[in-house]
Amino acid sequence: MSARTPWAVLGAVLILIGLVVSARATDDPHRFDDFPLKEPLHHPDWFKRSFMELQDDLAEAVAAGKDGIIVYFGQKRCAYCRMLLEVNWRLPDIVAYTRRHFDVIAVDIWSPEEVTDVHGETLSQRQYALREKTNFTPSLIFYDAQGREALRLRGYYPPYQFRAALEYVVDGYYRKEPFADYLARGDNAPKFEPGDLNEEDFYTPPPFDLDRSRLPGERPLVVFFEQGECHACDILHGEVLRDPEIHRQFERFDDVQLDIRADTPVVTPDGKRTSARAWAHDLGLFYAPALLFFDEHGREIIRVDSVVRFYRLRNVLEYVTSRAYLTQPDYQRWRVSR
Numbered sequence: 225m226s227a228r229t230p231w232a233v234l235g236a237v238l239i240l241i242g243l244v245v246s247a248r249a250t251d252d253p254h255r256f257d258d259f260p261l262k263e264p265l266h267h268p269d270w271f272k273r274s275f276m277e278l279q280d281d282l283a284e285a286v287a288a289g290k291d292g293i294i295v296y297f298g299q300k301r302c303a304y305c306r307m308l309l310e311v312n313w314r315l316p317d318i319v320a321y322t323r324r325h326f327d328v329i330a331v332d333i334w335s336p337e338e339v340t341d342v343h344g345e346t347l348s349q350r351q352y353a354l355r356e357k358t359n360f361t362p363s364l365i366f367y368d369a370q371g372r373e374a375l376r377l378r379g380y381y382p383p384y385q386f387r388a389a390l391e392y393v394v395d396g397y398y399r400k401e402p403f404a405d406y407l408a409r410g411d412n413a414p415k416f417e418p419g420d421l422n423e424e425d426f427y428t429p430p431p432f433d434l435d436r437s438r439l440p441g442e443r444p445l446v447v448f449f450e451q452g453e454c455h456a457c458d459i460l461h462g463e464v465l466r467d468p469e470i471h472r473q474f475e476r477f478d479d480v481q482l483d484i485r486a487d488t489p490v491v492t493p494d495g496k497r498t499s500a501r502a503w504a505h506d507l508g509l510f511y512a513p514a515l516l517f518f519d520e521h522g523r524e525i526i527r528v529d530s531v532v533r534f535y536r537l538r539n540v541l542e543y544v545t546s547r548a549y550l551t552q553p554d555y556q557r558w559r560v561s562r
Contacts, residue, residue, distance in 0.1 A: 253311050253382040254459045257303060258533035264300035268313055271296075272327040276339040276349070279371070285327040286369045291394050293342075294328045297353050297363040304380040304531070305362045312386045321387070325394045326366070333358055333556065342371040359555045360530065366393045374398040379530025381511065382456075404510035421450055422461035426471075426479045432488065434480060436522030437495040441478060444525070444544055445493060445518040448481040449504050456531065457513045467534055473541040477517075484512050493522030517544050525549050 274281050278293065285293050298305040312318055322328065331339060333353035340346045347355070356365065360379040366389075368374045374393045381389070385407070392398060392406050427448075434445060450457045465471055482488060482500035491497055498506070507516070514529035517540070525544055528537065539559055543549060552558040 253307060253380075254456050254531055255463075256307060256533065258535045259303065260535075261301040261303055261306060265298070265302070265306055265309060267330050268309065268319075270319070270323055270328075272329050274329045276329075276337065278329065278340060278342045278367075279344060281327060281329055282342055282367060282369070282371055288327075290327060291325045292366060292368045292374065294322070294326045295365045295367070296328055296330045297333050297356070297358040297361055297365075298330060299333055299361045302361045303533075304360070304536070307380045307531075308362045308386075312383050315383055318383060318387060318390070321390055321394075325390070333361060342367055354554055354557075359526065360528070360536070361556075366398075368393070368398075375403060377530075379528070379532075381530055385511070402505075402508060402510075404505060404508060407510050421452055421481060421483060422457055424461065424465060424474075424479070424481070426474050426477075427481045428478060430488070432480055432482065432490040432500075434493045434518075434522070435491045435495045436493045436518070436520065440520040441522075442520070443476065443478050444520060445478045445480065445522075446474070446544075447516045447518070448479070449484045449500070449509055449512055449514040449516070450481060451484050451512045454512050456511075460513050460532070464532070464534055464537055467538075470534070470537055470541065473538075473545060476545050484509060484514070493518045493524075495522075515540075519549075526555060 272281060272285075272293075278295065282293050285291075313322070331349045331352060333350060335349035337349055338346055339349050339352050341352060356363070358378070362377075362380060364375075364377045365373055366375040375389060375398055377386075377389060388407055388410060389403065392403055397406050434447070436445070465474070482490060482504070484500065484504045486500050488500040489497070490500055490503060492503055496503075504514075509529055511529050514527065515532075516527045516529075517525045519525055526540060526549070528540055532540075540555070543555055543558055548558050549555075552561070
């Protein structure tokens with residue numbers, strides 16, 4: 225027997241343990257530690273080795289029979305990026321489907337190195353990320369074969385929605401309808417028993433007159449778009465909002481909860497009379513819970529419309545309550561400069 229055999233066995237055991245841990249992580253992708261990673265991330269080896277000439281990357285992808293490219297905006301120590309790379313993009317069906325239809329090009333949102341975008345403009349990767357407003361990483365922009373933006377995802381989404389996003393672009397539905405409508409028609413989401421919306425003691429009861437266009441509010445406003453059969457909403461309320469610091473921060477806002485599917489009457493911060501469902505559609509929302517933050521004059525400051533955990537939500541709340549957005553409109557730049 226080779227002297228190396230014990231190490232080979234140990235290596236196999238470690239690989240098996242790693243696969244088990246990875247499988248457990250996919251059991252509920254809404255639950256993970258979102259504090260910055262201690263070790264930097266590494267991209268999958270099947271990502272495109274790009275010279276950061278996106279026009280050339282797109283042409284090569286189309287020549288290979290693919291539908292376009294995906295530009296991935298990430299950070300080396302981003303826990304949400306790790307979920308995309310090590311959960312979604314480790315599932316065999318998602319990997320195979322992505323590779324068959326797209327080339328993926330990675331952009332580091334802090335890199336000073338140059339990139340030439342699909343329209344021929346050359347700028348740094350950092351400037352590109354700022355221009356595209358990638359406040360939350362990972363962010364993805366899907367470009368079709370003609371270089372048109374087909375879909376944009378900001379933040380981390382669970383595998384079932386990520387699969388739907390891939391199919392939405394590949395099947396050409398982006399030419400016909402918003403992604404929110406596609407999801408509403410589809411059968412991609414897991415099913416949960418219907419139930420009432422979660423309640424919080426800081427929510428303002430109806431009627432929902434949020435108009436701040438004529439008379440400014442005394443405090444910033446946050447609107448929670450939720451739904452009754454929503455596992456992610458249950459986790460937000462059962463875990464994240466139970467954090468004492470986060471709970472206290474929300475008491476500094478005017479807090480309103482709307483059912484994203486309901487026809488509840490609402491007057492929006494800019495004075496428009498509509499319904500919760502119609503307003504959510506106009507805002508392009510397709511994920512619940514989605515939290516939209518507005519200033520005292522009804523201007524949107526920032527939104528969190530993807531999976532959110534403790535660290536990110538604490539930072540967003542501080543960004544808004546400290547009014548840092550007045551001097552630093554880019555959330556990521558503010559976060560790293562603190």
